[in-house]
Amino acid sequence: MAKPLQVEVYNPNGKYRVISTKSMPGTRWINLLIEQDCRLEICTQKKTILSVEDIISLIGDKCDGVIGQLTEEWGETLFSALSRAGGKAFSNMAVGYNNVDVNAANKYGVAVGNTPGVLTETTAELAASLSLSAARRIVEADEFMRVGLYDGWLPHLFVGNLLKGQTVGVIGAGRIGSAYARMMVEGFKMNLIYYDLYQATRLEKFVTAYGQFLEANGEQPVTWKRASSMEEVLREADVISLHPILDKTTYHLVNKERLAMMKKEAILVNCSRGPVVDEVALVEHLKANPMFRVGLDVFEDEPYMKPGLADMKNAIVVPHIASASKWTREGMATLAALNVLGKIKEYPVWSDPNRVEPFLDENSRPPAACPSIVNSKALGLSVSKL
Ligand SMILES: NC(=O)C1=CN([C@@H]2O[C@H](COP(=O)(O)OP(=O)(O)OC[C@H]3O[C@@H](n4cnc5c(N)ncnc54)[C@H](O)[C@@H]3O)[C@@H](O)[C@H]2O)C=CC1
Numbered sequence: 001m002a003k004p005l006q007v008e009v010y011n012p013n014g015k016y017r018v019i020s021t022k023s024m025p026g027t028r029w030i031n032l033l034i035e036q037d038c039r040l041e042i043c044t045q046k047k048t049i050l051s052v053e054d055i056i057s058l059i060g061d062k063c064d065g066v067i068g069q070l071t072e073e074w075g076e077t078l079f080s081a082l083s084r085a086g087g088k089a090f091s092n093m094a095v096g097y098n099n100v101d102v103n104a105a106n107k108y109g110v111a112v113g114n115t116p117g118v119l120t121e122t123t124a125e126l127a128a129s130l131s132l133s134a135a136r137r138i139v140e141a142d143e144f145m146r147v148g149l150y151d152g153w154l155p156h157l158f159v160g161n162l163l164k165g166q167t168v169g170v171i172g173a174g175r176i177g178s179a180y181a182r183m184m185v186e187g188f189k190m191n192l193i194y195y196d197l198y199q200a201t202r203l204e205k206f207v208t209a210y211g212q213f214l215e216a217n218g219e220q221p222v223t224w225k226r227a228s229s230m231e232e233v234l235r236e237a238d239v240i241s242l243h244p245i246l247d248k249t250t251y252h253l254v255n256k257e258r259l260a261m262m263k264k265e266a267i268l269v270n271c272s273r274g275p276v277v278d279e280v281a282l283v284e285h286l287k288a289n290p291m292f293r294v295g296l297d298v299f300e301d302e303p304y305m306k307p308g309l310a311d312m313k314n315a316i317v318v319p320h321i322a323s324a325s326k327w328t329r330e331g332m333a334t335l336a337a338l339n340v341l342g343k344i345k346e347y348p349v350w351s352d353p354n355r356v357e358p359f360l361d362e363n364s365r366p367p368a369a370c371p372s373i374v375n376s377k378a379l380g381l382s383v384s385k386l
């Protein structure tokens, strides 16, 4: 028999057994669970990605709820194991839940939580950082300095792109895409073109008002356009940032043909999910177009990179850190814990997952509700009136 995974136990006599497959930042989430009679077991095994078998062994014979991670495969096997152990609550510590088979969760009556909102600005800030770093070739220039190649100022040294007056393209103008668009429009006075299945009315109003403000101050106004196709964005924008969810409609959304539609000196940023971009085609495109640049936070075969990507000077790569600020990660842990706790306590579901601030205020008790359950309709869960 395999050795049991290492766990740290809080409140051993708690009535409800809750597992967290990873240690998470902050202590508020731990306190909230133990105050509500949960025995919390945090897996401390030194293994970055737990397998399905590892998680089955953590669930054991009795488990009321699990807080899991985006690196884990939550499908039929795990939901049936959780259900056999009496559990009806699971939450990803992430807003994206493409690692979760929601139909399987529905089949076993397990609520699936996620953590929207608390990571919107943090993720958008990383996308903006990658956009700037790529435009101004910051990583290349930093490497050049460190290896002692700098021997004096030169007119052609690391010439990059000026963002002001250029066009930023956003694909997927939801919470994060809209926050990113605002940063680029407001911060760098870029014009906006976006593509989404839905109209981003608030974003459009913001750009209109900001354009009017600039004009009233004698400056060139910024503009916006909702594209009727993704191809329109690819052809027109100078910087393109990807922010859709990952599902079968967005798998390889950016492929060889679509890369070829982009401007030769364009910048592509991906802080959504790796498989939204065909990474093999991307490597070929980077090789053939040295002035085309990318900033990537996510990878198709994460944690691995496709062959050749790491050698490309025109690529900036970071290890899926877009939501990695202390406040955000602690907030994500809190929302994930409250999703699980809320379902265990049979609380209703919060009515607006875009407005989760009341759960994050450290100075007050969180509302008696589950902050965000993605399958609440399928499970017929009631909605909070708070
Ligand atoms: N790199 C990282 O650390 C992080 C990555 N993410 C990723 O970002 C994604 C988006 O997060 P939010 O903005 O909070 O979600 P959201 O649901 O507010 O926005 C997603 C947008 O994508 C649009 N969309 C869906 N299918 C589309 C398609 N085929 N073409 C164009 N647009 C489409 C939706 O209409 C929606 O407006 C998450 O699902 C997650 O995968 C989120 C947080 C951190």
Ligand SMILES: O=C(O)C(=O)CO
Binding pocket: 070, 093, 094, 095, 096, 097, 119, 322, 323
């Ligand atoms: O929340 C997500 O979806 C992430 O990728 C990590 O923050």
